[in-house]
Amino acid sequence: MPRDKSLTVMFLEEVGEVVEALNYEHKNIFSPQITIISSIILASAASFSRTIFSPLIILAVSIILTLLLKVDVRHWVKPVLFALFISSLVSIPLPVIVQGKPIGTIGPLTVTYEGLYQALQLVLRTIAASSIFTVLVLHLGLRGLMKGLRNLGIPERLVMLVELFVKYIPIFLRDVCNMIVAREARMIVRGGIKRTWRSLSTIVGELMLRASQRAWRLEMALRARNIGVGEKAVRVKVFSGTWKDIGLMALTAILLTASLIM
Amino acid sequence: MLLEVRDVWYSYPGSIVALKGASLRVNKGEIVGVIGPNGCGKTTLLLIAAGLIEPKRGIVLLEGEPLGKQLPEARRKIGIVFQDPDDQLFNSTVYDEIAYALRQLESNGERVDRSVREIARRLGVVELLDRAPYRLSVGEKKIVALASILVYRPQIVLLDEPTSNVSASTINIIEEVILKLKSEGRSVVIASHNMEFVARIADRIYVMRKGKTIGEGPAREILSNTKLLEKADLKPPYSIRVAELLGLRASSVKKPLTLEELVEALKPLFKTEHHN
Numbered sequence: 311m312p313r314d315k316s317l318t319v320m321f322l323e324e325v326g327e328v329v330e331a332l333n334y335e336h337k338n339i340f341s342p343q344i345t346i347i348s349s350i351i352l353a354s355a356a357s358f359s360r361t362i363f364s365p366l367i368i369l370a371v372s373i374i375l376t377l378l379l380k381v382d383v384r385h386w387v388k389p390v391l392f393a394l395f396i397s398s399l400v401s402i403p404l405p406v407i408v409q410g411k412p413i414g415t416i417g418p419l420t421v422t423y424e425g426l427y428q429a430l431q432l433v434l435r436t437i438a439a440s441s442i443f444t445v446l447v448l449h450l451g452l453r454g455l456m457k458g459l460r461n462l463g464i465p466e467r468l469v470m471l472v473e474l475f476v477k478y479i480p481i482f483l484r485d486v487c488n489m490i491v492a493r494e495a496r497m498i499v500r501g502g503i504k505r506t507w508r509s510l511s512t513i514v515g516e517l518m519l520r521a522s523q524r525a526w527r528l529e530m531a532l533r534a535r536n537i538g539v540g541e542k543a544v545r546v547k548v549f550s551g552t553w554k555d556i557g558l559m560a561l562t563a564i565l566l567t568a569s570l571i572m
Numbered sequence: 573m574l575l576e577v578r579d580v581w582y583s584y585p586g587s588i589v590a591l592k593g594a595s596l597r598v599n600k601g602e603i604v605g606v607i608g609p610n611g612c613g614k615t616t617l618l619l620i621a622a623g624l625i626e627p628k629r630g631i632v633l634l635e636g637e638p639l640g641k642q643l644p645e646a647r648r649k650i651g652i653v654f655q656d657p658d659d660q661l662f663n664s665t666v667y668d669e670i671a672y673a674l675r676q677l678e679s680n681g682e683r684v685d686r687s688v689r690e691i692a693r694r695l696g697v698v699e700l701l702d703r704a705p706y707r708l709s710v711g712e713k714k715i716v717a718l719a720s721i722l723v724y725r726p727q728i729v730l731l732d733e734p735t736s737n738v739s740a741s742t743i744n745i746i747e748e749v750i751l752k753l754k755s756e757g758r759s760v761v762i763a764s765h766n767m768e769f770v771a772r773i774a775d776r777i778y779v780m781r782k783g784k785t786i787g788e789g790p791a792r793e794i795l796s797n798t799k800l801l802e803k804a805d806l807k808p809p810y811s812i813r814v815a816e817l818l819g820l821r822a823s824s825v826k827k828p829l830t831l832e833e834l835v836e837a838l839k840p841l842f843k844t845e846h847h848n
Contacts, residue, residue, distance in 0.1 A: 330707075452664045453664050453665065453668075456664065473662075473663075473664065474662055477662060477664065477706070480706075481658065481706060524659065527654065527656070527659035527660075528659060528662060530619065530624045530625075530654075530659075531654060531659055531660040531662065532662070533624060533644075533647075534622060534624055534647060534651070534652050535647070535672055535673040535720065535721075536644060536647065536673075536676065
């Protein structure tokens with residue numbers, strides 16, 4: 311019977327798959343630069359809201375956008391669930407450490423209404439921000455993202471850095487998975503989690519060496535083909551002015567205003 | 573002489589000496605093979621020849637002038653395809669990958685597009701243009717890496733292990749491209765330990781061992797020199813080994829470098845057998 315993949319390998323593969331999804335071909339409905347601006351504004355609006363209503367609205371909008379823009383739900387849901395998991399973990403102590411109106415007790419600890427509200431708010435803010443950002447970035451894809459950054463006048467070198475960073479995450483994670491599997495394959499004695507982790511910890515050093523080697527070769531590859539003065543600069547063009555873009559800008563403005571008022 | 577690498581020395585951090593007096597000369601329209609076992613310094617020699625790393629000792633001359641003084645402009649004349657295409661391909665689509673170098677020279681999008689599609693058609697990768705390079709097979713990646721270099725028409729093309737991890741059909745495409753480059757008067761340097769491949773296309777061969785060039789000469793002369801090859805832990809191409817096993821050495825003037833030559837060398841034997 312084939313051995314199941316370890317939890318670490320499965321997790322890393324999932325992360326790699328989501329980042330890799332950015333490389334798929336995407337037909338952008340909105341102009342890339344407006345999508346980038348909107349995603350930053352909406353994620354910020356969700357993150358810094360003071361109530362639970364505006365994150366709820368932004369979360370609902372992001373779900374509708376996921377369906378409307380035909381973004382692969384599997385790729386959208388994974389980062390959102392990850393954000394939900396981390397924020398839930400962080401917010402666990404809030405109901406018992408925030409002082410306020412008591413609504414119950416867990417052993418010697420008192421659960422307060424304010425604490426529960428803050429925990430819920432933290433979780434909602436996190437998942438709403440990650441949800442809206444994920445859906446818009448997934449819709450853009452890596453190419454759209456780069457085009458948008460260029461059109462916004464971000465220096466070419468910085469855009470290239472972002473592109474390489476995003477592109478190399480799945481390759482890097484695949485390397486990690488291969489190294490983990492190679493080590494697991496040589497664990498022939500059942501030795502518990504301590505022994506497993508001791509063996510897996512040796513990955514860190516090798517990974518750093520591999521990453522530095524890859525970076526060195528990539529730098530050479532870039533130099534080898536740097537045959538001119540650099541890519542011709544593109545004209546900064548933020549607004550393309552289609553009705554769809556105006557619609558996205560209006561939606562962003564409405565949600566931002568709602569967040570500020572509520 | 574188009575390119576000359578003269579007595580170069582190079583060591584990587586950690587005192588790993590990769591080259592200890594290696595040399596290479598490339599003439600116009602010539603296919604030069606660099607053979608040697610793993611770790612003998614073939615890749616380092618190519619990186620030095622491309623001006624990507626600077627030798628600790630020795631000199632690289634391009635058209636008689638030191639390469640270092642001609643950089644970065646000289647990069648238009650020398651293209652290099654790395655052994656692992658994952659190290660080379662960094663754009664989000666095959667199209668962008670091929671267009672990368674051209675876009676630095678050409679602001680006319682139509683001309684860039686025409687050149688990209690032309691080279692993609694020539695190498696049979698038109699249907700891959702919208703795909704992400706790192707989602708391709710190794711063979712496809714190698715072809716795309718080659719296309720990304722050929723698109724700006726360098727005078728010298730350096731290929732590091734072009735046949736490793738690829739199928740026979742991809743090897744055929746690479747071989748055709750190399751021969752076409754030669755027919756256009758461009759030079760190609762191939763670092764490889766695929767003796768059959770080198771035997772089929774190389775005009776001249778350099779043999780390397782432990783960072784040194786231990787032999788140089790016409791392909792037939794070098795590949796027939798079993799002693800020299802043994803010194804470099806290499807074996808002659810299969811055609812020569814089969815001919816030697818069959819004792820064809822005495823009956824043929826020259827050792828068969830390719831399968832076709834082996835067949836020709838064997839024909840008289842079969843005829844004699846048939847008549848008997």
